[in-house]
Amino acid sequence: MQAYVVARDLGKSFGPKCVLRDLDFTVEPGDVVGVLGKNGAGKTTLLEIMLGFSPASHGRVSVFGQESFALSAASKVRIGFVPQQDELLAPLTARDQVATVAAFYPNWDAPLIERLCNAWELDLDERIQSMSVGQRQKLSILLAMGHRPDLLVLDEPVASLDPIARRRFLEQIVEVTAEADRAVVFSSHIVSDVERLASRIWIVQDGALRWQGGLDALKESVVRIRIRNAGAAEALPFRALHVTRSAGHLSAVVDDWSEARHAALCSQFGEAIEVEPLSLEDIFLALHR
Amino acid sequence: MKPVLRLLYGYFFAVPWLRWLSLAGVATLVLSALYLLFIAQPFAVQGLAVAGLMALFFGTALMPLMVGRLARSKQAALLPWGRARILLSALLTTAIVAFPLPLLGVIALMTVAPKATLEAAFYGNGNSLAQFLTTTFFWQMYVVCAWQCTSLYIVLWFATHERGVAGMLKSLLIPVAVLFVPPRFVRIDPTISLAWPLSLLLATWFLIVAYLLWWPRIAARLTRRFGGITATTSKGGRVASEVDLILELDRPWRFALAQSVPIAVAALFIREPAAWLFYLTIFGVIAGARAGRAAMLSRTLWLRSDADRRALFDRVEKAFWTHTGYQLAALIALMVAVGTFIDLPTRFLGAGIPLILLSGTTTMYLGLAMTRGIRFGDAVSAVALMLAAMSIALLAAKESTPLAAIAGIEAALAVATLALRALAVRRWSALDWSICRR
Numbered sequence: 001m002q003a004y005v006v007a008r009d010l011g012k013s014f015g016p017k018c019v020l021r022d023l024d025f026t027v028e029p030g031d032v033v034g035v036l037g038k039n040g041a042g043k044t045t046l047l048e049i050m051l052g053f054s055p056a057s058h059g060r061v062s063v064f065g066q067e068s069f070a071l072s073a074a075s076k077v078r079i080g081f082v083p084q085q086d087e088l089l090a091p092l093t094a095r096d097q098v099a100t101v102a103a104f105y106p107n108w109d110a111p112l113i114e115r116l117c118n119a120w121e122l123d124l125d126e127r128i129q130s131m132s133v134g135q136r137q138k139l140s141i142l143l144a145m146g147h148r149p150d151l152l153v154l155d156e157p158v159a160s161l162d163p164i165a166r167r168r169f170l171e172q173i174v175e176v177t178a179e180a181d182r183a184v185v186f187s188s189h190i191v192s193d194v195e196r197l198a199s200r201i202w203i204v205q206d207g208a209l210r211w212q213g214g215l216d217a218l219k220e221s222v223v224r225i226r227i228r229n230a231g232a233a234e235a236l237p238f239r240a241l242h243v244t245r246s247a248g249h250l251s252a253v254v255d256d257w258s259e260a261r262h263a264a265l266c267s268q269f270g271e272a273i274e275v276e277p278l279s280l281e282d283i284f285l286a287l288h289r
Numbered sequence: 290m291k292p293v294l295r296l297l298y299g300y301f302f303a304v305p306w307l308r309w310l311s312l313a314g315v316a317t318l319v320l321s322a323l324y325l326l327f328i329a330q331p332f333a334v335q336g337l338a339v340a341g342l343m344a345l346f347f348g349t350a351l352m353p354l355m356v357g358r359l360a361r362s363k364q365a366a367l368l369p370w371g372r373a374r375i376l377l378s379a380l381l382t383t384a385i386v387a388f389p390l391p392l393l394g395v396i397a398l399m400t401v402a403p404k405a406t407l408e409a410a411f412y413g414n415g416n417s418l419a420q421f422l423t424t425t426f427f428w429q430m431y432v433v434c435a436w437q438c439t440s441l442y443i444v445l446w447f448a449t450h451e452r453g454v455a456g457m458l459k460s461l462l463i464p465v466a467v468l469f470v471p472p473r474f475v476r477i478d479p480t481i482s483l484a485w486p487l488s489l490l491l492a493t494w495f496l497i498v499a500y501l502l503w504w505p506r507i508a509a510r511l512t513r514r515f516g517g518i519t520a521t522t523s524k525g526g527r528v529a530s531e532v533d534l535i536l537e538l539d540r541p542w543r544f545a546l547a548q549s550v551p552i553a554v555a556a557l558f559i560r561e562p563a564a565w566l567f568y569l570t571i572f573g574v575i576a577g578a579r580a581g582r583a584a585m586l587s588r589t590l591w592l593r594s595d596a597d598r599r600a601l602f603d604r605v606e607k608a609f610w611t612h613t614g615y616q617l618a619a620l621i622a623l624m625v626a627v628g629t630f631i632d633l634p635t636r637f638l639g640a641g642i643p644l645i646l647l648s649g650t651t652t653m654y655l656g657l658a659m660t661r662g663i664r665f666g667d668a669v670s671a672v673a674l675m676l677a678a679m680s681i682a683l684l685a686a687k688e689s690t691p692l693a694a695i696a697g698i699e700a701a702l703a704v705a706t707l708a709l710r711a712l713a714v715r716r717w718s719a720l721d722w723s724i725c726r727r
Contacts, residue, residue, distance in 0.1 A: 053363050073369035087362035089299075089355055096303045103295035104368045129662070130724075143364075 002065060003028050004151050004183050005050060009059035012045055012207075019045050020207045023059070027151070027183050032173065034198030034215075035187035036284055041204040043187040044084060047155050050185070051081060063151065077105060080149035082157045086140045090129040094139050097128060098146070105147035113146050120168055133160040141169065145176065152176065154186035158193060166190070170197050195280040203287060210287055215280070222283045223257045225265065226250070228272040237264050241286045253278070253286040292368075296359075296378035297385075300352040306665035310672070311348030317341030318389045325396045338393050340676065345386055346441065347672050352382050353446035360501045372502050379442075380494065387438045391430035395423060428483055433470060436490040439497070440467050448575070452537065454547045457575065461551040464571055469558045532604055535589050538579070538612040545619035548572060552623050556630060562637045563686035569624055569641065570682045573648030574675060576616040580609050580656025581663075588722040602657075602717035609653055617649045640685035640695045647702045648678040654709035660716040661724050670709075677702065 005027035012020040020042045027033060037043045048054050050061055052068035061068045064075045071079075088097055102108040117124055120138050128136065137160045144152060152173075158166045170193060176182055188194050194201065201218050203211040211218055222241075230250035236243070238261060240252040254261070257275075265273050278286065302308040318341035324334045356379045365371040440463050447459040470489065533539045552572075559565055583605050590601060621642055628638050651674055659667050681702070685695045 048363070051363075051367065053366055071367075076367050076369050076371075079367055081363065081367050083363050087358070087364050089358060091304045091351055091355075092299065093303070096299060100292075100295050100299055101364075101368070103292040104371065104374070 001029050001181070005061065005063050005185075007050065007059065007061040010049065010056050010061050011058045012042075012049055012054070013057045018207055020049070023209055025202065025209060025212055027185055029150070029181040029183055030177065031183045031185075031200055032177050032198050033183075033185040033200045033202055034194035035185065035202045035204060036189075036191065036194060036280075037187070037204035038288060042207045043204050044155055046204060047153055047185065047187060051079065051153060077107070077147065078150040080144035080147065080152040082137075082140050082144045082154040084155040084159075086136045088128045088136055088139060091127070093125055093127050094122065094131070095124040097139065098124065098143065101143045102146060107148065108146050109148050110146075112148070113142055116142055116145070116172065119172075120165060134162060134165060137161060138165060138169075145172075150182055152182070152184045152186075154184070156187055156189065158188060158190060166193065173197055191279075191281040191284055201280070203284065205287065218283060219277055219280070221257055222253065222255045222278060222286060224251060224253050224276040224278055224282075226274040226276065227252075227265075227269050228274075230269065230272070234268075237261075237268060242289050253282075255287070292374045293378045293381065296355075296375065297381060300349045300355065300378070300382050304351060306663070306668045307348050307351060309665060310344050310668065314341050314343070314345030314348050317344060318393070321393055322389075322396060325393065325400060334397075338390075342390055343672060343676055345389065346438065347668070349382055349386060350445055352379065353442045354449050356501075357446055357450060376498060376501055379497075383435055383438045383442065387431060387434035390434045391427050394430050395427050398426075399423075425481075425483065429481060429486065432483060432486045432490050436470065436486060436493060437467050439490070439493050440464075443493075443497075448578075452579070454543050457544060458547055458550055460575065461548070461572065462554060464568060465551060465555045465558060468555075468564045468568060530608075531593065532590065532608050533612075535593075536583060536586050536605065536608050538608050541612040541615035544576075544612075545615040548616065548619055549623055552627060556627055560631060561686075562633050563683050565627065565631075565633065566637065566641050566644065566682035566686050567679055569620065569645055570648050570678045572620050573617065573645040574652045574678060576613050576620065577649040577652030577654075578656055579612070580653045581659050583609065583657055584660040584717070584720060585722075585725045587720075588725075591722065598718050598720050599714070601720075602714060605717075606657065606713075609657065613649050613653050617646055620645055620649075634688070636688075636692060637686065639692060640699075641682075643696075643699050644678065644681055644685060644702075647699055647706060648674075651678075651702060651706045651709060654706055654713050658709055658713040658716055659725075660713075660720050674705075 003026040005025070007023055007025050010020060010023040011018070023046070035043050035046065045054070049056050050063065050068060052063070052071050055069045063071060064078060066072060066075050089100070092100070098113060102110065102113075116122075120142075122135060122138050122142070126135075128139070131139070137157065141154070141157055144154070158169055161169060173184055173186075174197070177184055186194075186197075195215065198215055200213060201211060201215050202209055211221075213221075227250040229248050230245070234250070236250075236252060236254075238254070238256075240254045243250065243252040245251075262273075262275065301311045317337055321334045321338040321341055324337070356375055359365050360372050360375050365375060368374075444460045444463050447456045447463075450456065451459065470486070552569075555565075555568060559568065587601060587605055590596075590604070591598075594601070594604075596604060624641060624645065625638065627633070652671075655667070655670055655674060663671075681695065681698050684690045684698070
């Protein structure tokens, strides 16, 4: 099946400031992509260029085979988007807001919205201006899901949700992607959520994709090694992301971990080596040190 | 069409107090039409029809804000034909709101006005007069009304979207055209062409379409071509008291001086005392209207001072008096200058100065009394106040109206101002900032 999103040599500059550079990526049907990055790394810009809100400065990105900056109405119907800041109409009730957006889609799934409203304890008769930030975020997510989009893009969707709502949201995303041919791309600072949900990870660092690939592959690639009784002058035979020494022990976080590297270390340090897998949060922190 | 109809429903009926205003407007207009058709007393129905039109217009007052917010949202870019449908809904709203006035106008002329007078003005026979009224005259009026509605919606957009001097200038310049155009293009005169008002309407809508549909793409392509536009900030420091800064009332002289621009432009086109009083009353109302956000903005003051709610009201009231005072003082000076320049009658100043002072202060206290957002009562009071001020302006400009009668009405407006102040004091004493959030 054709990839939903294909980006080649994608870059974006605002005047002299380069925000994104040389990005190549794809989003396939069934992917759940978690986008991680520090504040200002370029996550939001990346998602916005991907959906055609803003043109790329160079390179190209296509969604459903069309250039994202000129998406047709037929392609737009297949996309759902939750922006970082909600764009709800404050004077309306949630029900009126839902009805307004629903009118644009021929395939709006009203029973799904009704069911999710009950599950997420959202009162549709409440006026948006009197809703809390978390309730508004829930409503924004519902609006993006109501037409059962093939590609759901969420920019920090759970930032204001309480733990219960976050868990329900994650369950819902799992349910959505369980249906064939759906794809989800979401950015978040809550790494544990990304770890629980994403099948693929993009780590954006200084405008570039520092890592993209499967979560398992990432965890196998970035590990912590501990070497007992390593001499003070002894160095690793390859570059490490982070090295600490204490009481004769050496601890290092390395990327590009492989059997060959393991073998190289074993030949240098013998059996005194331990390899410890890292959580996604530890990997993220190590990559940003 | 379904999304467009849904948007229309949203503009007219989704907000309770606007829903009642819209329905009241429709009911009043239907009543006016029936009254004209069966009882045939145009002068008795005039006030009713104007009130209905105002109610219908203000019933859709949130339309510009909603269209602006929707059209510029990222969501609209992903909705199928999103911006085009939003734009169409705005156009249809304008078409609906502009419809009753020409219809009532034609009914009044067809059923009520003395036929001989009309025929003399028209210099034609009865049949062709009827034909003229139901075709050319109706369309002239309709096109001009549609353009006026469009312009007033744009004024509402600027007034609610841009709160600085630039927004005020734009809001006050457009009414000059709104006052200037209709008398020139709507007359019972078969030689008048529809081409000019139609061109004006089309040009205005072309600009709106360009702004909403094409500008985001043009701006994006310009960014792609020339790189981003870096925003610049003023290097000048803001020197003002903390209260003024928090209430966004610093540099009141800028607002006061800025008023001279639209008044100078208006002096080139407007000569009629009634139009001038009407126009200057709008300035007075706008000068006081900034107080509508006072309760919400004062939240920060509460945390930064040891004043209780009553004392806080006194400080806020004082700050608004200073700010509004600058604007009203400049406005009266400009009014005297205009009166001298155009040689307006003395009663123009005699009745006009208190009217402007009262419109500014009444609106200011109405704004200060809005401590829970705009509720139905506040909206009705605002519309009633605006109608009252405009009616007094029109009455005061008439030579036949005794000055004593004007003074009496203005005294009643002064009493209303005191009542609104008392209401504001009472509401501020129990001010709940959690229900007047930004």
